[in-house]
Amino acid sequence: MGVQNPPHLADDVDFEGLSLHAFADTANHDEMTRSHQASAQTVEEFEKGKEKFEDLHRSILACDDVLQSVQTSLTSFQQDLGAVSAEIETLQSRSTAMNTRLENRRVVEKLLGPAVEEISVAPAVVTTIVEGQIDSSWVKALDEIDKRSRVIDSRAEESRKTSAMSDVKPLLDDLTNKAVERIRDFFVSHIKALRSPNINAQIIQQQSFVRFKEMYSFLARHHSVLAEELGQAYINTMRWYYLSNFSRYKQSLERIPIFVVDRTDAIGANPALQRASASKASQPSHDALSIGRRTDALRRPNLSALPSHTAEDNKQTQYLETPFLHFNLALIDNATAEYSFLAHFFSPAVGFQTISRHFSAIFSPVFALGHAFTKTLIDDSDDCLGILLCVRLSQRFAFELQRRKIPVVDGYINGTNMLLWPRFQLAMDVHVESVKRATSSASARGAASTLGLSTSSDAAAKQSTAPHMLTQRFGQLLQGILTLSEDAGDDEPVGNSLNRLRGEIETLLAKIGKGFGSAAERKRDRFLANNYSLILAIVGDTRGKLAAEVRDHLESLRDSVGGT
Numbered sequence: 001m002g003v004q005n006p007p008h009l010a011d012d013v014d015f016e017g018l019s020l021h022a023f024a025d026t027a028n029h030d031e032m033t034r035s036h037q038a039s040a041q042t043v044e045e046f047e048k049g050k051e052k053f054e055d056l057h058r059s060i061l062a063c064d065d066v067l068q069s070v071q072t073s074l075t076s077f078q079q080d081l082g083a084v085s086a087e088i089e090t091l092q093s094r095s096t097a098m099n100t101r102l103e104n105r106r107v108v109e110k111l112l113g114p115a116v117e118e119i120s121v122a123p124a125v126v127t128t129i130v131e132g133q134i135d136s137s138w139v140k141a142l143d144e145i146d147k148r149s150r151v152i153d154s155r156a157e158e159s160r161k162t163s164a165m166s167d168v169k170p171l172l173d174d175l176t177n178k179a180v181e182r183i184r185d186f187f188v189s190h191i192k193a194l195r196s197p198n199i200n201a202q203i204i205q206q207q208s209f210v211r212f213k214e215m216y217s218f219l220a221r222h223h224s225v226l227a228e229e230l231g232q233a234y235i236n237t238m239r240w241y242y243l244s245n246f247s248r249y250k251q252s253l254e255r256i257p258i259f260v261v262d263r264t265d266a267i268g269a270n271p272a273l274q275r276a277s278a279s280k281a282s283q284p285s286h287d288a289l290s291i292g293r294r295t296d297a298l299r300r301p302n303l304s305a306l307p308s309h310t311a312e313d314n315k316q317t318q319y320l321e322t323p324f325l326h327f328n329l330a331l332i333d334n335a336t337a338e339y340s341f342l343a344h345f346f347s348p349a350v351g352f353q354t355i356s357r358h359f360s361a362i363f364s365p366v367f368a369l370g371h372a373f374t375k376t377l378i379d380d381s382d383d384c385l386g387i388l389l390c391v392r393l394s395q396r397f398a399f400e401l402q403r404r405k406i407p408v409v410d411g412y413i414n415g416t417n418m419l420l421w422p423r424f425q426l427a428m429d430v431h432v433e434s435v436k437r438a439t440s441s442a443s444a445r446g447a448a449s450t451l452g453l454s455t456s457s458d459a460a461a462k463q464s465t466a467p468h469m470l471t472q473r474f475g476q477l478l479q480g481i482l483t484l485s486e487d488a489g490d491d492e493p494v495g496n497s498l499n500r501l502r503g504e505i506e507t508l509l510a511k512i513g514k515g516f517g518s519a520a521e522r523k524r525d526r527f528l529a530n531n532y533s534l535i536l537a538i539v540g541d542t543r544g545k546l547a548a549e550v551r552d553h554l555e556s557l558r559d560s561v562g563g564t
Contacts, residue, residue: 121175142218149176183215183219184230194238195241201238213345231350239365242338246366248308249308252308253327254376259286261386263382267289267470268508290476294389295484311326320387321386321393323373328397338362339359360408367412374390374419374420382427382430389484394413424494425497428498467531474505477501478502481498485544485546486547488546512527513527525561526561528561532554532558
């Protein structure tokens with residue numbers, strides 16, 4: 001191995017005037033001196049830093065101890081972390097299993113929940129039914145147990161009975177029996193209340209029956225025999241209620257003074273007989289053949305029945321249609337209210353035919369009382385205008401009942417009409433017979449002698465062509481009948497009765513006209529024309545088919561004798 005040149009060579013060396021050997025020796029000497037100096041310095045520095053190194057060594061040893069402890073802790077932590085990881089995996093597995101079970105439970109609950117809900121009864125419902133006050137909350141609780149009962153019964157019919165249903169059904173039956181018992185006591189107490197003096201039945205019906213109609217429907221479903229017994233108890237009570245109240249009302253109406261209209265008021269009756277009638281001595285004067293304002297009862301809308309105390313205090317004499325009107329107004333108003341209540345309360349527990357039978361059982365005594373009252377009013381009366389007014393009022397009642405959709409009163413209305421029409425015809429017959437008697441008593445001596453108003457043998461010479469008094473009376477009666485027959489049907493007996501009466505009047509006028517003699521034909525024609533013209537003037541404002549037929553006939557008679 002040869003000597004290597006140093007990596008760096010100085011370009012210019014200062015030998016300081018020395019030879020090369022001297023310069024080299026000098027350089028070596030300096031190097032050794034510096035080396036000894038450095039060694040001495042290093043030992044000194046080592047001595048000085050020995051303690052530091054010892055402290056450093058102790059620190060390093062302490063760090064080793066700490067690191068060893070940390071290593072031990074990390075090893076333990078690693079072991080604990082492994083255990084925690086294992087526990088987490090276990091929890092995750094358990095969570096997955098629980099989620100699966102929860103999902104399965106939800107599926108089962110979705111399937112079984114409604115079924116369980118359908119047959120389970122909440123404790124609050126049981127407490128309400130057994131101990132609660134009967135109000136809207138009690139009715140809601142009743143509906144709950146009714147729903148549960150229907151579900152259990154339907155499933156029993158479908159052979160889907162379960163152990164849960166077997167457990168619930170006896171408890172539900174006991175609860176149903178308790179509800180039936182409380183419903184019975186509730187309705188019995190309110191049926192008894194209907195028999196209290198001066199009670200308003202419609203208030204009890206609305207507040208205690210209609211409001212709790214679901215209770216009766218429940219009773220009809222779960223104890224039909226008891227429901228029928230309660231219904232019969234109600235029917236008996238209301239039959240007594242209406243009969244007693246209408247009997248008192250009838251007695252009140254009977255205290256109203258009524259104009260006596262009899263044979264002495266007939267068209268051909270002698271006025272002297274009317275003045276001599278003892279039955280009319282105390283009543284005010286009136287014209288029984290004039291309709292006047294008696295049609296107001298037909299024209300007024302929204303009529304209401306006269307209160308009992310007002311009827312009892314009424315001292316003003318009235319025609320027979322007044323008590324007839326008020327009794328029947330009260331009857332149809334109460335019948336409407338009762339039928340509406342029966343239809344609302346008992347349905348759908350019972351059918352409408354049964355409801356109609358219930359109504360008939362309640363109101364049949366009142367209907368009989370109404371017919372008896374009508375018969376009392378008209379039996380001894382020859383007031384054909386009043387009787388015909390009653391017919392028109394009865395027809396108005398029938399239309400009103402049709403509007404209200406109350407068909408169960410039709411039998412009463414028909415029975416009333418069967419009383420009125422024959423009596424109307426009898427009253428018209430009284431007028432016909434009176435005119436016949438006047439005709440038979442008429443003679444050639446003329447009009448005055450027809451009613452015994454003149455006995456002069458010279459009456460024919462003084463005979464006037466003025467309308468006869470009976471013509472005036474006939475015209476008034478005819479005008480009243482036509483006014484009441486504006487909408488009369490062709491099947492009514494009014495037209496036939498009028499034709500008979502009119503025929504007798506024509507016969508009477510013709511016989512009186514003969515009293516003028518053959519030499520006074522023009523005077524006779526004038527007499528007849530004046531009579532027909534008077535009748536036409538009286539009935540000129542009447543309307544309707546029958547009135548038009550009568551006017552046409554009278555005009556033809558008037559024209560036939562040269563009248564205008």
